[in-house]
Amino acid sequence: MQKTLLTKLSIIVGLCVIFLIGLSMVSNIIYERQYYAESVIKEITQQHVNPQQIITPFIAIPTTVTPACQPDASDTPNTKSKCESPYSKIETVFATQTQAAQSLKVSTDTYKRGIYSATSYDGQLTFAQSYTFVDTLKNIDSTVTAMSNDADSITISPNADKAQLAKTITHWNQAKLIIPVSDLRGVATLPTVKINQKSIEASYPQIPMIENLTYVEVDIPEDVLAQLIDPTSQQNKETLVATSAMDKNPDKSEVDHQPSNPKDNQALKITIDLLLSGISNLTTVPTGQNFTLSMHSDWQTPNFIGKALPNTKNITDEGFDASWQNQYLTVANNQSLSQCISTPNHHYTIINKPTLNSDSQSYNPDSFDSSRGMMADSAAVAGSNQSVLLNSFGVSFASPNDVYLQTERAMKYALLLMLVSFGTFFLFEVLKSSRIHPIQYLLVGCALFVFYVLLLPLAEQIAFWQAYIVAASACVGLIGWYSYYVFGGFKRAVIFTATLAGLYAAFFGILSTEDLNLLLGAIFCFVILACVMVMTRKLDWYKVT
Template sequence: MQKTLLTKLSIIVGLCIVFSIGLTMISDIIYERQYYAESVIKEITEQHVNPQEVINPFIAIPTTVTPACQSNTSDTPNIKSKCEPSYSKIKTMFASQTQATQNLKVNTETYKRGIYSATSYDGQLTFDQSYTLDKTLENLDQVGTTIDDDADKTQLAKTITHWNKAKLIIPVSDLRGVATLPTVTINQKSIAANYPQIPMIENLTYVEVDIPKDVLEQLSSPTSQHNKDSLATTGSINKNLDKSEVNSQLSNPKDNQALHIVIDLPLAGISNLTTVPTGQNFTLSMHSDWQTPNFIGKALPNTKSITAAGFDASWQNQYLTVANNQYLSQCLSTPNHQCIITSESTINTDSQSYNPDSFEASRGLTTDSAAVAGSNQGALLNSFGVSFASPNDVYLQTERAMKYALLLILVSFGTFFLFEVLKSSRIHPIQYLLVGCALFVFYVLLLPLAEQIAFWQAYMVAASACVGLIGWYSYYVFGGFKRAVIFTATLAGLYAAFFGILSTEDLNLLLGAIFCFVLLACVMVMTRKLDWYKVT
């Protein structure tokens, strides 16, 4: 009899190994379906709109720089000079104060392909900005020349700032999500935004606004526009003239003046929305009707409130804002626009949120992270925002359910075996195999059902079907109604306990460990008086 018992245990262990291989195959199916779902969402983004990233608007001024010429100190009578070619760069002016608000409506019905859908959002972004115009002369570049005390220079370096071409830049990663051009108000004057005909910043996607003439005069004139122009037309300044003397030739400066800009930007996107803060004081407030936000990026919200009606969150991080100012201004000031602007959020993206590989340099805000790391001509900007994570990620939940599959099969086989040992029931290995197949089919049913209906509904339907089938079959296996009810109730309790463990994301490991301990304790208590040597 002992030999028969060992043979039966060996068969049970063999069946468990076979079913574990089958569960691995089901896991492969889950990954395949998940990959297919992501490919469908990627196709939707390519045809409609991508996850969006918005940089806080700023003013860009094109500049032409002519380097100083170095004289050749050879002994030849004709002195030749070595001159580097002129190059262009961008000067930036950031807002001294920005209050950004984002009001978003999120749904999963806008973009659907069969049973798959992309979580999309549509809303209004408002930037309320103030620019402080400092009227003191900070450097001589503003008057068009650079002083150099090197006697070997035959021509001084010259910088020409093209104030008449200054633009308000509103960067958006995917302009397909901007249904209508934004409404821009500058000092209470409505100005039309346009798509750039010839992009001033080649590696950035944006819409631009022509700054009115009166505002340009404020921007370009550190003191008096007339006196500034008279100095700029001289082409050079005596190198013995110091900064204080230049200031004395200008009219009396005015104190700081404020430039007020309001931007109303309609925006649509998919899955994620991140914002790159710039300026001096940047505050972002976001409101949405989505109940399960996943906050991403380099900073979490300073305050947040999540209710059944949606969520409210606000960000303010001075360090990230100042760092972005430095990175962005340095990048745009590189000669001939050779710098690539890259966002931190597109490199460090949460693994559970969708991040299509089309979110790259051709769209303007991102590029390959390895290329950025290996290049000196790159600016890595910091951002923060939200990922609209789906509350019913069927693939993740099914995968988590699979982790308890082998335990479920072991407990079911162990219950059968205890009935056979304690109640002297004769159960054939084929009957073990059939019950194991019924338990296996539960996971085959769970995934396709969860793709069609809510996960808890799919779990309930699949579990009820398997428990009902096994309960009906156990009546004939045990040859009695009472034993069949006990086994069916035990199996139903297992499914219910596993669903409870799956529903508690933060405590699932702890509850799973406690559950395993309780099961082992129950088996040890039930068999504590059993003499295994006398088992017949």
Template sequence: MTPDTRTPGAKLFLTLLVAVLLAVPLFAIYLLVWDRQTQSQTASASITQGWGGPQRLAGPLLAIPFQADSIETVTENGRAAQRSAAVARELVIAPDRLDATTAVAPERRRRSIYQAVVYTADTAGEVRFSLPADLARLGVPAARLQLDRAELRFGLSDPRGLAGAPPRVTVAGRPLALQPGHGAGRTGEGFFAPVDAAPLRTGALAVAFRFTFRGNASLALAPDAGDTRWRVTSAWPNPSFTGGFLPVRRAIGTRGFAAEWRVGNLALGQGLAAVQAPAAAAPAAAPGDDAHLAQIDLVTPVDIYAEVNRSVKYGFLFIGFTFATFLLWDVIGGVRVAVPEYLLVGVGLILFFVLLLALAEVIGFTAAYLLASAAIIGLLAAYAAAVLGGWRRGGVVAGLLAALYAVLYVLLSLEDFSLLIGAVLLFAALAGVMYVTRRLDWGVARTG
């Protein structure tokens, strides 16, 4: 064996150079995870195609047509003149109150190794409409309201989800005939029912409805009523409540969740009546916007691509700690470690992330993590025993890697404290290396 004439400083430089070169395959793995995640999203979209997208409910709203006077300026014989003309308008009324319940039945659908979460939702409710007392302030002549030509409009963002039994809408126990379109939403998606709203002249109009629809990923309600009460139950144990309004009550357990929203129009910052162009001329705009939603996301408990992506970001932590161990054996223990040996160890560490990704798509993240880490620990421990000249030293490397993989799993599980734990770990490692090498002369060659 030829004597090792490299100085400790030179060994440190070469080790750092190899570590930096390993950034290239690490970045390639990051791109691989992104590509597989994109394929997963494409596959999920294919699974849910034709089922129904993320659904948003709106309404019901009551639209009453009327004729309004419009003053327009025209030019006649070179002189400006004003002319009065009758134009078609609609008085759109939100209900005084809405009381609705939705039961969400989730389902996992698979295609090959990919899956998507879909659901079937059954919604039932009651609303009450009344004419606003200040019609004159809205510029609406009460005598011109065509109550017999009113429409009840229900918004559903993806009407393809209306598969199964047709929706049922009743007024005073009498079912109404439903038609597609004219929905209560920004795009006018949904369905409507012609209704005779003559009871509004003397009182309120009570409406009951029930319909079942399908969707995936999320469900939202755009509250419009003066007092909206929406109760949702589901067997899905991992909901995420988002949107501009959070539930006033909620209960989450292993068997599912129950939540209740209570939203008034004062919180929405809007009145219960508005005048607009007819739906045939322009889509009805939802009174609420994206910030005024009560939304539930059916969250997948473990997003394997997000977890693998986060673990790749800690790749240098593994490379740094393992290379530091080999370097200490090299400069202090007198065991020569060649540059190709550092490179092979680094490739083994990077292979862990490829194994983790490939296995997680098939058997889940936790099982994949245990299997991939056990395989890499066994491989590198055996290789370290050969390189460092003994199974005891190989056992040290195995113990170090086992500790690193355990810490990484904790970091992935405790996302909120991952930075703190990682910083403390790096500080402890740096302090240990500084202590062990405190008397080392980095510029003197060792020939032992």
């Protein structure tokens, strides 16, 4: 009899090995279906729109720099100068304060390919910006010595030791408000822009000022250009008027004749309303001095991504509200962006396109440098390539019913399910002297294996919990009906069927608690082992007959 028990144990071990091989095949099927789902979603993005990343709008001003000529080392009277070629670059002006608001409506059934669908969103983005030029133009040399007819300012840096003075021409009349959007297909209508309460129509750039960056631009009005060129002129004018008034009316209080706050005169107010659509996620690159972002959506399961989590968030059944503010990331983006764009002769490439993450169905911009970075080719300056990365944050609209992930997690408990089922058969055979043939073990193992074969295709059609109930009920019913004939009695069949149903219910409960699944799984294994040890505590394995 001992030899028979050892033979049965060997058979059970062999069946477990076969069962695990079958599970590996099911895992391959899961990966194939997941890859196919991702390829379908990628096809949808190619035909419709990609995930969106928005860089906070800023003002770009092109400049032309003529370097100073260096005299030759020789001291001969006919000395020649060594002159470098002029080069162009772009100066950036970031907002002093930006309040960004994003209101999004998310849907999963807008774009479908068979049973697969992409999570799309439509929303309205609003940027309320304030520019204070005395503060923001510190990086631009403001020693203007001449003004040309086309509103270009010429700055000359004197140096007595040089044969020719360096010269910088700032093309103020070509200054643009840049609104970068990673995929302009998601911009159905050009945004509405108000500069100092004056509505201005945005346009697509005919000749892009910033290469390899998709954006729309807005021409700066002439009165704002004057404010850009000389932000203190209006302040000085008001000061002279106020001084003259005080001379004529010395009896009036000083407060009545004080000029207005200089920053009020220098502030430029810009409001941008942008209608935007995209797929899977939306991220924002903050720039400026004070940046705040608030987001509202009807999506109940947001996945916050990027370099910073929201400072405040509120998730309910109706959606979520979140807000971000991170001064360090904003300042770092200012430095990186201005350094890259001001590279001489535009030796840079800004890449602003989030890419599909091959590890999941969602688009995760932090998995790829291209989604949040730019490449600056500074060979003309340093002789080598340099890379600069921008920091972003936002939200990914992850599907709450990721059938492939949940099925894969369910398979992690497959071995435990099989061991408990075979172990129950074996205990009935030992304790109740039931005779169970190895073929019967094999058939029950096949029924357990079919559960996972049913679970995946059902979960692709209906909700995962519904698919789990249907597949588990079918397998438990089949095995329960078959165990009635195996054990030759109704009572034993009911006990085994109830045990198997309890296992499936316990596993589903473990799968539903994502944060505690490992702990609950460990406790469950301990309880199962304790039950087996209690049931066999008085069994003399040497005298089993």
